[in-house]
Amino acid sequence: MSTAIVIPARMKSTRFPGKPLIDMDGRPLIRRCFDICQSFGYDTYVLTDSQEIADVITKFNVIWTSPDCTDGTDRCLSAIGDELHYDKYINVQGDTSNPNITVIKAIEKALDDHYVIQAHKKMTPEGQADPTVCKMVQTNNVVHWYVRSALAYGDFSLGYHGYTPEAKRRWNTFTHYEEEKIESIEAMRWIQNNDMIKTVCCEDDGIEINEQKDYELWKKLYK
Numbered sequence: 028m029s030t031a032i033v034i035p036a037r038m039k040s041t042r043f044p045g046k047p048l049i050d051m052d053g054r055p056l057i058r059r060c061f062d063i064c065q066s067f068g069y070d071t072y073v074l075t076d077s078q079e080i081a082d083v084i085t086k087f088n089v090i091w092t093s094p095d096c097t098d099g100t101d102r103c104l105s106a107i108g109d110e111l112h113y114d115k116y117i118n119v120q121g122d123t124s125n126p127n128i129t130v131i132k133a134i135e136k137a138l139d140d141h142y143v144i145q146a147h148k149k150m151t152p153e154g155q156a157d158p159t160v161c162k163m164v165q166t167n168n169v170v171h172w173y174v175r176s177a178l179a180y181g182d183f184s185l186g187y188h189g190y191t192p193e194a195k196r197r198w199n200t201f202t203h204y205e206e207e208k209i210e211s212i213e214a215m216r217w218i219q220n221n222d223m224i225k226t227v228c229c230e231d232d233g234i235e236i237n238e239q240k241d242y243e244l245w246k247k248l249y250k
Contacts, residue, residue, distance in 0.1 A: 028114040030135055032064045032071040033106065035092075035099035036080050036121035041211075042238050047080050047121055049242060052249070056122065056236060058083045063126045064119055072111065073121070074102045097203070098213040100188065104195040120186030124245050125233035127187075133227045134189035141225045142193040145170065145214060146185040148231050155181055159238065161212055163226065170224045173212040182228075184214070186235050197222055 036047045036057050047057035054062070057073060057080055065071040065088075073084045076094040090110045096102040103118045115138045117131050130146050137144045147163050154160050155178050162181035164172045173184060198216070207215040217224040234245045 030069060030115040030117065031111060031113040032067070032069045032117045032119055032131065033074055033090075033103045033111070034060055034064065034072065034119050034121050035074045035096075035102040036077070037075060037102075038077045038079060040122075043122075043236065043242075046236055046242075047077075048083070049236070051124060051245070055083050056124065060119065060121055060123050060126060061088070064131075067126075067128045067131065069117070069131075070113070072106075074106055100198070100213045100216075103188075104190060104198050107190065107192055107195045114191065116190045118188040118190065120235065122236040123186050123233060124236055124249075127229070127231050127233055130185065130187050130229045130231055133229050134187055137225065137227045138189045138191055141223070142191040142197070143217060143222075143224050144189040145224060145226050146187040146229045146231070147182040147226050148185060148229055150181055150183040152179075154183055155179060165226050168226050168228070170214070170218065170226050172218060173210060173215050175210055175212070182226075184212075185229065185231055187229075188214070 040046050048055045051059040072088050072090045074090045074092050076092055081089045090106050092102045092105055119126050134144050158177050161184040162174050163184040164181050201216050201220040204219045236242050
Protein backbone atom coordinates (compact mmCIF):
# COMPACT_ATOMS: atom_id res chain seq x y z
CA MET A 28 0.00 0.00 0.00
CA SER A 29 1.23 3.52 -0.81
CA THR A 30 1.82 6.14 1.88
CA ALA A 31 2.59 9.86 1.69
CA ILE A 32 3.56 12.42 4.30
CA VAL A 33 1.56 15.66 4.13
CA ILE A 34 2.62 18.79 6.01
CA PRO A 35 -0.03 21.53 6.29
CA ALA A 36 1.36 25.02 6.83
CA ARG A 37 0.02 28.56 6.98
CA MET A 38 1.48 31.96 7.83
CA LYS A 39 -1.40 33.27 9.95
CA SER A 40 -0.97 31.33 13.18
CA THR A 41 -2.83 33.20 15.91
CA ARG A 42 -0.33 32.23 18.63
CA PHE A 43 2.87 32.68 16.60
CA PRO A 44 2.32 34.50 13.27
CA GLY A 45 4.90 33.75 10.60
CA LYS A 46 6.38 30.77 12.45
CA PRO A 47 6.89 28.56 9.32
CA LEU A 48 9.74 30.87 8.30
CA ILE A 49 11.52 31.31 11.64
CA ASP A 50 15.18 30.34 11.52
CA MET A 51 15.92 26.80 12.66
CA ASP A 52 19.70 26.60 12.55
CA GLY A 53 19.98 27.96 9.01
CA ARG A 54 16.67 26.72 7.56
CA PRO A 55 13.09 27.94 7.90
CA LEU A 56 11.05 25.74 10.26
CA ILE A 57 8.82 24.44 7.46
CA ARG A 58 11.84 23.54 5.33
CA ARG A 59 13.49 21.72 8.24
CA CYS A 60 10.30 19.72 8.85
CA PHE A 61 9.99 18.91 5.14
CA ASP A 62 13.64 17.89 4.70
CA ILE A 63 13.60 15.51 7.67
CA CYS A 64 10.30 13.91 6.60
CA GLN A 65 11.51 13.46 3.03
CA SER A 66 14.70 11.81 4.29
CA PHE A 67 12.55 8.97 5.67
CA GLY A 68 11.87 7.78 2.11
CA TYR A 69 8.20 8.78 1.76
CA ASP A 70 6.68 10.98 -0.92
CA THR A 71 6.41 14.24 1.01
CA TYR A 72 4.30 17.33 0.31
CA VAL A 73 3.74 20.72 1.89
CA LEU A 74 0.11 21.85 1.70
CA THR A 75 -0.32 25.60 1.84
CA ASP A 76 -2.04 28.70 0.51
CA SER A 77 1.04 30.88 1.10
CA GLN A 78 3.48 31.91 -1.61
CA GLU A 79 6.07 32.71 1.09
CA ILE A 80 5.96 29.11 2.30
CA ALA A 81 5.93 27.69 -1.22
CA ASP A 82 9.03 29.70 -2.08
CA VAL A 83 11.18 27.73 0.39
CA ILE A 84 9.98 24.27 -0.76
CA THR A 85 10.82 22.55 -4.06
CA LYS A 86 7.92 23.30 -6.42
CA PHE A 87 7.14 19.66 -7.17
CA ASN A 88 6.44 19.09 -3.46
CA VAL A 89 3.97 21.95 -2.95
CA ILE A 90 0.24 21.33 -3.06
CA TRP A 91 -1.83 24.50 -3.21
CA THR A 92 -4.89 24.47 -0.96
CA SER A 93 -7.75 26.89 -0.52
CA PRO A 94 -7.45 29.79 1.95
CA ASP A 95 -10.94 28.73 3.06
CA CYS A 96 -9.52 25.63 4.78
CA THR A 97 -10.32 26.04 8.46
CA ASP A 98 -7.41 24.05 9.90
CA GLY A 99 -4.60 21.60 9.16
CA THR A 100 -6.87 18.57 8.94
CA ASP A 101 -9.14 20.39 6.50
CA ARG A 102 -6.10 21.33 4.43
CA CYS A 103 -4.82 17.74 4.29
CA LEU A 104 -8.14 16.07 3.57
CA SER A 105 -9.00 18.60 0.87
CA ALA A 106 -6.07 17.31 -1.19
CA ILE A 107 -6.90 13.60 -0.88
CA GLY A 108 -8.31 12.21 -4.10
CA ASP A 109 -7.92 15.52 -5.91
CA GLU A 110 -4.22 16.39 -5.95
CA LEU A 111 -2.97 13.27 -4.17
CA HIS A 112 -3.73 9.58 -4.68
CA TYR A 113 -2.36 7.29 -1.97
CA ASP A 114 -3.75 4.62 0.35
CA LYS A 115 -2.48 6.26 3.53
CA TYR A 116 -1.56 9.80 4.53
CA ILE A 117 0.55 10.81 7.52
CA ASN A 118 -0.09 14.40 8.60
CA VAL A 119 2.98 15.87 10.28
CA GLN A 120 2.29 19.35 11.62
CA GLY A 121 4.48 21.99 10.01
CA ASP A 122 5.63 23.22 13.42
CA THR A 123 7.26 19.87 14.26
CA SER A 124 10.92 20.71 14.76
CA ASN A 125 12.23 17.14 14.81
CA PRO A 126 9.90 14.72 12.97
CA ASN A 127 10.06 11.21 14.39
CA ILE A 128 10.11 8.21 12.04
CA THR A 129 9.03 5.84 14.85
CA VAL A 130 5.82 7.83 15.37
CA ILE A 131 5.16 7.94 11.62
CA LYS A 132 5.60 4.17 11.32
CA ALA A 133 3.29 3.53 14.28
CA ILE A 134 0.51 5.60 12.70
CA GLU A 135 1.04 3.99 9.31
CA LYS A 136 0.55 0.55 10.87
CA ALA A 137 -2.51 1.64 12.90
CA LEU A 138 -4.21 2.85 9.70
CA ASP A 139 -4.63 -0.80 8.73
CA ASP A 140 -7.42 -0.98 11.34
CA HIS A 141 -8.98 2.50 11.38
CA TYR A 142 -9.31 5.46 9.03
CA VAL A 143 -8.16 8.24 11.38
CA ILE A 144 -5.36 7.98 13.94
CA GLN A 145 -3.57 10.46 16.19
CA ALA A 146 -0.40 9.78 18.17
CA HIS A 147 -0.06 10.63 21.85
CA LYS A 148 2.50 10.33 24.60
CA LYS A 149 2.19 10.21 28.35
CA MET A 150 1.97 13.64 29.96
CA THR A 151 3.78 14.92 33.02
CA PRO A 152 1.87 16.64 35.86
CA GLU A 153 3.50 19.89 34.72
CA GLY A 154 2.04 19.44 31.25
CA GLN A 155 -1.38 18.57 32.61
CA ALA A 156 -1.38 21.83 34.60
CA ASP A 157 -0.33 23.94 31.59
CA PRO A 158 -3.40 25.59 29.98
CA THR A 159 -1.58 26.07 26.66
CA VAL A 160 -1.05 22.32 26.13
CA CYS A 161 -3.55 20.22 24.15
CA LYS A 162 -4.61 17.26 26.30
CA MET A 163 -6.18 14.04 25.05
CA VAL A 164 -8.52 11.93 27.17
CA GLN A 165 -8.47 8.34 25.91
CA THR A 166 -9.14 4.80 27.05
CA ASN A 167 -7.72 1.74 25.33
CA ASN A 168 -6.60 3.91 22.39
CA VAL A 169 -10.06 5.36 21.70
CA VAL A 170 -10.18 9.15 22.13
CA HIS A 171 -13.04 10.54 24.22
CA TRP A 172 -12.24 14.26 24.35
CA TYR A 173 -9.64 17.03 24.01
CA VAL A 174 -9.12 20.09 26.19
CA ARG A 175 -6.54 22.79 26.83
CA SER A 176 -7.57 23.64 30.40
CA ALA A 177 -5.50 22.37 33.33
CA LEU A 178 -6.40 18.81 34.31
CA ALA A 179 -5.15 16.22 36.77
CA TYR A 180 -5.13 13.60 34.01
CA GLY A 181 -4.83 13.24 30.25
CA ASP A 182 -2.19 12.49 27.64
CA PHE A 183 -0.18 14.79 25.38
CA SER A 184 -1.67 15.07 21.89
CA LEU A 185 1.19 14.84 19.40
CA GLY A 186 1.12 16.70 16.10
CA TYR A 187 0.95 13.52 14.03
CA HIS A 188 -2.26 12.21 12.44
CA GLY A 189 -3.05 9.52 9.91
CA TYR A 190 -5.87 9.26 7.37
CA THR A 191 -7.16 6.96 4.69
CA PRO A 192 -9.47 8.17 1.89
CA GLU A 193 -12.41 7.03 4.04
CA ALA A 194 -11.53 9.79 6.50
CA LYS A 195 -12.15 12.43 3.84
CA ARG A 196 -15.57 11.03 2.97
CA ARG A 197 -16.64 11.23 6.60
CA TRP A 198 -15.02 14.61 7.33
CA ASN A 199 -16.92 16.28 4.52
CA THR A 200 -20.25 15.40 6.22
CA PHE A 201 -19.35 16.82 9.64
CA THR A 202 -20.76 19.84 11.47
CA HIS A 203 -18.30 22.34 12.97
CA TYR A 204 -19.35 22.86 16.61
CA GLU A 205 -18.65 25.78 18.93
CA GLU A 206 -16.57 23.81 21.46
CA GLU A 207 -14.06 22.93 18.77
CA LYS A 208 -13.72 26.60 17.86
CA ILE A 209 -13.23 27.60 21.51
CA GLU A 210 -10.54 24.99 22.12
CA SER A 211 -9.02 25.38 18.63
CA ILE A 212 -8.67 21.59 18.37
CA GLU A 213 -10.16 20.31 15.13
CA ALA A 214 -9.77 16.64 16.10
CA MET A 215 -12.80 17.19 18.37
CA ARG A 216 -14.91 17.23 15.22
CA TRP A 217 -14.73 13.45 14.94
CA ILE A 218 -16.10 12.98 18.44
CA GLN A 219 -18.74 15.70 18.25
CA ASN A 220 -20.14 14.16 15.09
CA ASN A 221 -20.52 10.75 16.75
CA ASP A 222 -17.57 9.29 14.87
CA MET A 223 -14.39 7.79 16.32
CA ILE A 224 -10.75 8.80 16.35
CA LYS A 225 -8.24 6.25 17.60
CA THR A 226 -4.75 6.81 18.97
CA VAL A 227 -1.37 5.14 19.40
CA CYS A 228 1.01 5.78 22.29
CA CYS A 229 4.52 6.74 21.19
CA GLU A 230 7.77 7.97 22.65
CA ASP A 231 8.75 11.39 21.33
CA ASP A 232 11.02 14.09 22.74
CA GLY A 233 10.60 16.59 19.92
CA ILE A 234 9.42 20.16 20.43
CA GLU A 235 6.35 21.53 18.67
CA ILE A 236 6.83 25.23 17.99
CA ASN A 237 3.43 26.56 19.02
CA GLU A 238 4.52 29.73 20.77
CA GLN A 239 7.59 31.96 21.11
CA LYS A 240 8.52 30.17 24.34
CA ASP A 241 8.77 26.86 22.43
CA TYR A 242 11.14 28.46 19.95
CA GLU A 243 13.32 29.78 22.76
CA LEU A 244 13.38 26.32 24.35
CA TRP A 245 14.38 24.71 21.03
CA LYS A 246 17.24 27.17 20.61
CA LYS A 247 18.42 26.45 24.12
CA LEU A 248 18.34 22.66 23.73
CA TYR A 249 19.36 22.18 20.09
CA LYS A 250 21.58 25.12 19.17
